[in-house]
Amino acid sequence: MNSARRTGDRHALRDYALFAAFVAPNLLLLLLFVYRPLVQGVWLSFFSWDLISPDWEWVGLDNYREYLTDSASHYILRNTLIFSVGTVIGSMSLGLGLALLLNLPLRGREVVRTILFTPYVISGAAIGVVWLFIFDPRLGLLAALLAKVGLPSPDWFNDPNWAMPMVIIAYVWKNLGYTVVVFLAGLQSIPGDLYEAARVDGAGSWSRLRHVTLPMLSPVTLFLLVTNTLSSVQAFDMIRVMTQGGPLEATKTMNYQLYEEGFVRFHVGTASTIATLLFLLLLATTLLQLRTMERRVHYS
């Protein structure tokens, strides 16, 4: 009995050692490149620093006060909001419509699904370049198509009112497939007998959509709302390639501003302030989702 316990201990110790060895690289990297910079990133927002000089100057909450009272940053907040709301509403509404169609027993729907999903795996930089070619007001495809119906092309590149719609269109084009596929998974997980029951009750297809499909889809809708918001707030490569935040800052979002303040103007304090605010915003969104999900799990 004694010896059995001893071999048990030895096994346990071997387990401990192996556990440590297996987990160490991943955990160490997460500590070094996620948790450590998280703390330092927030810490830096209380300083004024130019990324190079050895001295960090403590400024307390000045960065926050300046950022939140500056009218330029209000404009950028507005841009961030327009971009996020525009891309999220665009992806969600088009995505739901297409997913509903793809859920019908149609021939070739798998092929359609694959095609719609394709842009999602392509580099945002490449897609940005392709859309610049299409949007080019002088020799682009879109200008030619508009000319066919007698419309002049907007000056997408230089008109502050048209640059944002341009980026939103290109972004929705790239990411729509993700939303379609997740909505489709949600639709396919709705039990068929619910529709059967609704049909027995004499519900038409519209009423089934309203009273069965949409309510059953609400967890997926919330999930997509959150993930789409998170990724659109963090959009960078397409904005960088297509407009660099211009013209006249019309497409500059908080995330793009962070990059500029940090790595173009070397205002590390300001950039860290923006980063901290973004972090809190994204964290709140994620936690909100986790909470609602928990409630849903308790339900069922």
Add this chain to the structure above:
Amino acid sequence: MSAQAETVAPPRAPAQTDAIVAPMRMSVGALLAYLVLGVAVLIIAVPLVWMVLGSFKTRAEILTVPIRWLPASVGPANYLTAWHDAPFDRFYLNSLLVTTLGGGLKVVNGVLTAYALVFLRFPKKSLVFYAVLGALMVSAQITLIPNYVFVANLGWIDTYAGLIVPSAATAIGTFMFRQHFLTIPREVIEAARMDGVGHVGLLWRVILPMSRPTLVTFSLLAAVWEWNDFLWPLLVTNSLTMRTLPIGLTYLRSTEGATNWGAVMAGTVLVVLPVLVFFLWAQRHIVSGIMSGSVKG
């Protein structure tokens, strides 16, 4: 971004069968559905087709009004220009290294951590799980500047280490593999343990072969993320020969000026083509990974 494995239940439930109930109405409905889906497919496909066509057009053909859809001839001229004006061989080498090494390390880290969390004993190991899970809540923006400063202090600017190491850990991968390992029946593990198989043998000969779908899906997703990654490679490299393809493409565009779209489209095809072929070959696994709902790249 976040960990929502349970939000979307797996597919394979019966689909709606309106067609059988109302064949007449459905045929009109189906026609409409096909029409809308056809338009959607066109809107997605035309820009990509336009890119490929553009990569074969001469400058004159691109400047022609009204537009010409097809190039007069299909030749490699624009590709040669692009390759001459920007070092695409280096871009390819760098992107391949970053994708295979970076993606590979993510897979290894995810598998090992998940194995330890599920099959090995350790005091308070749930703390390790929460530490990994917590990393999912930390968005890349807040870590950007400190990581840049840290990597610069290590002397890793413009090196492969700087490109690869900071993103070699994976929280989402750990989470995905853990979810899958938890579904492997205990009896299988115990039977192998009875036969005297050690943990390494168990992982290599039992667990991994039983995890092929998750392994394939996560490897593909990790590869696509690494290939397309933009901001970090933009910051951490500064010499042209260390750039990856997406950054190299923006360089090509800046050297070609505003009108030489043919060469720029050729460069774009060079960036897009490998991932496109890869995706069409493996799309089933990638789409099913997204459909299982746990991943948002």
